[in-house]
Amino acid sequence: MRQSSPLPARTDLDRRQELRDQRAAEIEQLLRLGAEAGTQRRASYQDRAVELGLPMAHTLAARYRQRGVDGEDLEQVACVGLVKAVRGYRPGPETDFRSYAVPTIRGELRKHFRDRAWMVRPPRRIQDLQTAINAVEGELAARLQRWPTTDDLAEAIGVPAEEILDAQRAQGCFRPVSLDARLRSAPDLTLENVISGDTDTYALVEHVETLRPVVDKLPERDRLILRRRFVDHRTQAEIGAEIGVSQMQVSRLLRQIMLVLRSALTA
Template structure:
């Protein structure tokens, strides 16, 4: 078999020139990042803000749009690695978890809007973690459940999170049905399908069928709380200790009592938007500290 030849130097030069032209048009004066994955956290945030503004002006499907989008993915891969830390004790290979989380990162990039005045890291992390949890859900069913119902259960879980943030309380079955544009019977079917994911004890009290989303649905895909708390506390203990009293209080209300941003705002006398910005800053500080600690080790 003949050995394949390398393309002529002129062809390579032409291809390089075309790629350089694409980068120049894509960036439109913004600095080019040679090694996006090696950029510091602070610089990555600054560059991401500028690149998102540029991405909104580019037409989807063009080489320029693809270049800026890919650069944003590489700049923010640290978010995926940060999110993957909480699942490092799972049986699945770490590489698979990071790969799945990267899909979530890409989805977050495609959905992000700069006009929301929210830090991208705060916006992206729930999507990244959600994608990882979906991966675990799809491989962790206790009994065989039709794919349609598996997907409906996932959509229900997403809808619950979205409506809780919007309403400040658990949504009713009717509200879930309206949000998903399905019949209430379909919502009930999806809730029932969740039992195929979490095997429940026969001693567990039954719930009211007319209630809002069942406790079984609320627990779907959840990590064992004790193990996750131990892991998080050991990793974050010195970083959390360095926060001021208000920041620690916000963390406790959000992740300890699991209050919504609106509910936290009511407790502290602040607006939901203000709480969102504070949470974004706090999480970013913790993420930066963990990444720096990992690099030091």
């Protein structure tokens, strides 16, 4: 008698997805019951649906973290979007609340970035492009199994790569970095150390001339890393994908290169 192969073990991811599906089904049932109930009873159903939908709202808010906006603010905005979705949902034969709620919550988050989060407001074209980048970046990363490059984003959105770079350079407009902030690529340096002032032109020229022979003597890969990071404004992830190393390794290499250059300036 042929034995059947054992079923694969359920993973934590499977269990989390099952829990999300169960929660979505319960919310759907509550909202369908509420649609047929009186005003007071409907409000009770909707309040319970909001409670069950909070994990979904928090998950969507988490995808917009590390972009210059406080995490608690993002969660509050996502919850507002959830409440709007619950209040505005109209159950039908072929409707699904989750499919309605996700774009509603995302829309509230993107609106918050567009209208409230800018400390230095760039042109509307740049704002809209950043919104488009935020919308496709995570999906591209999941599909490509790596962080998308500038060219990947440009192709997905349908704009030239130069416009993607412009939008990425303006990311700090949400929350400008302090001049005392340490550089990731060179923790011994602050942002103030690498920004030239109006009165130090001669010193800047002297530094460039001092570093030129030092850079020329660097290994070819180190020179490429320098060019990609400080001339082409590529991210560490993009550089790592090009030279075949991890983002962490690129950060370590940049730190070592910057130490060599700084030693040449202080010698």
